[in-house]
Amino acid sequence: MLPVPPAGCADVWWLDIGTVTVGRPELAELSLEEHKRAASFAFRSDRRRYTAAHVMLRRVLSGYVDIPPSSLIFRREPCPRCGKPNGRPALPFGYGLHFSLAHSGDAVVIAVAGQQVGVDVEQQPTGCVCALSADMNAADAEWGRPLDEEARHELVMRWWVRAEAVLKCSGEGIGHGIGAFPVLGSPDGPVGPAVPGGPERLVAATEAHGCSLISLPAPDGYQAALALAGSVSGIRLAVRAPWTAAGSRRPSRDSVS
Amino acid sequence: MTGPGPGAQAGVGDVAGELRRLLAATTGRPELAATTLDTALFGGGVGLDSLTGTLLLRQVRQRFGVDVAAEDLNLDALATLGTLSAFVCDRVVSDQIVSDRSVNGGA
Numbered sequence: 392m393l394p395v396p397p398a399g400c401a402d403v404w405w406l407d408i409g410t411v412t413v414g415r416p417e418l419a420e421l422s423l424e425e426h427k428r429a430a431s432f433a434f435r436s437d438r439r440r441y442t443a444a445h446v447m448l449r450r451v452l453s454g455y456v457d458i459p460p461s462s463l464i465f466r467r468e469p470c471p472r473c474g475k476p477n478g479r480p481a482l483p484f485g486y487g488l489h490f491s492l493a494h495s496g497d498a499v500v501i502a503v504a505g506q507q508v509g510v511d512v513e514q515q516p517t518g519c520v521c522a523l524s525a526d527m528n529a530a531d532a533e534w535g536r537p538l539d540e541e542a543r544h545e546l547v548m549r550w551w552v553r554a555e556a557v558l559k560c561s562g563e564g565i566g567h568g569i570g571a572f573p574v575l576g577s578p579d580g581p582v583g584p585a586v587p588g589g590p591e592r593l594v595a596a597t598e599a600h601g602c603s604l605i606s607l608p609a610p611d612g613y614q615a616a617l618a619l620a621g622s623v624s625g626i627r628l629a630v631r632a633p634w635t636a637a638g639s640r641r642p643s644r645d646s647v648s
Numbered sequence: 649m650t651g652p653g654p655g656a657q658a659g660v661g662d663v664a665g666e667l668r669r670l671l672a673a674t675t676g677r678p679e680l681a682a683t684t685l686d687t688a689l690f691g692g693g694v695g696l697d698s699l700t701g702t703l704l705l706r707q708v709r710q711r712f713g714v715d716v717a718a719e720d721l722n723l724d725a726l727a728t729l730g731t732l733s734a735f736v737c738d739r740v741v742s743d744q745i746v747s748d749r750s751v752n753g754g755a
Binding site: 428431432433434437440441495513516517518520522523525526551555564565566569 | 673674675676679683687688691692693694695697698699700702703706707710723
């Protein structure tokens with residue numbers, strides 16, 4: 392059984408869904424609710440991403456709590472802002488374990504920690520994201536002013552994943568706004584360990600909205616960030632499953648089914 | 649949710665067409681240009697995530713001048729393409745009426 396990371400530490404698990412098969416054995420591990428949600432997607436690629444991510448989440452968490460993946464039950468904590476049951480996902484009895492799941496394109500990332508944790512990954516959109524500058528905190532938006540359009544896209548995406556990681560960590564989500572606090576610190580700040588994994592590494596963190604925040608190195612064409620609740624000067628990361636990139640160049644073929 | 653009046657029916661179709669175009673452009677997925685009115689936008693359906701959803705709403709605000717997130721606190725308007733189209737059309741028509749009234753001296 393894997394130990395839950397101690398304070399100030401987080402485990403990170405990457406999955407490239409282009410490298411996995413989601414067949415009957417994997418689908419059998421999902422709950423009825425997850426099957427219903429998967430069936431509600433209009434496009435096969437979205438269904439596949441959702442099912443692969445949730446199979447992986449169950450298998451990863453299973454290793455920490457010694458319960459079979461299919462026996463895990465999830466609940467939603469209340470949102471700390473409005474009390475609605477759409478806050479952080481959690482296991483019913485806690486197990487002293489916190490987790491966060493994000494997926495975009497072919498990338499799935501799961502963070503596990505002994506304190507509240509939030510992770511986000513986003514594939515670089517094909518269109519312009521500069522319109523989101525209007526949603527940014529004023530201090531963060533200042534960093535984008537001198538930049539050309541390409542560099543501003545990078546900055547906006549970096550801002551987005553960092554802000555969303557914080558709001559997933561706090562449990563508020565983006566429904567209450569995403570620009571209430573700055574998250575960029577220095578836009579050229581340090582990032583975490585190399586994507587292929589490797590030894591645990593201490594990564595300098597920025598404080599934001601009661602969280603400690605770092606950018607995660609992400610696969611080509613993606614940006615990612617991780618936030619831990621509380622204030623620490625650095626987060627000790629262990630990449631438990633590296634990104635393989637084997638399927639990242641596979642063209643997606645969406646079809647209505 | 650209150651539906652648009654009879655005179656706004658053609659407008660809903662126009663808004664839906666424009667929203668389909670914005671959906672396809674925002675996500676980089678041309679197949680979304682064929683999204684039907686009863687298709688969910690989030691949590692299934694076309695599978696918008698928080699980023700593409702926020703981008704879409706930002707572009708709706710730029711294109712139609714309607715701030716959906718600010719005006720519809722329960723976000724019921726975001727259920728499907730049809731509900732979003734009706735909401736935007738309703739607000740655009742309301743604004744037009746207010747605008748016409750102010751032009752006509754509040755008649």
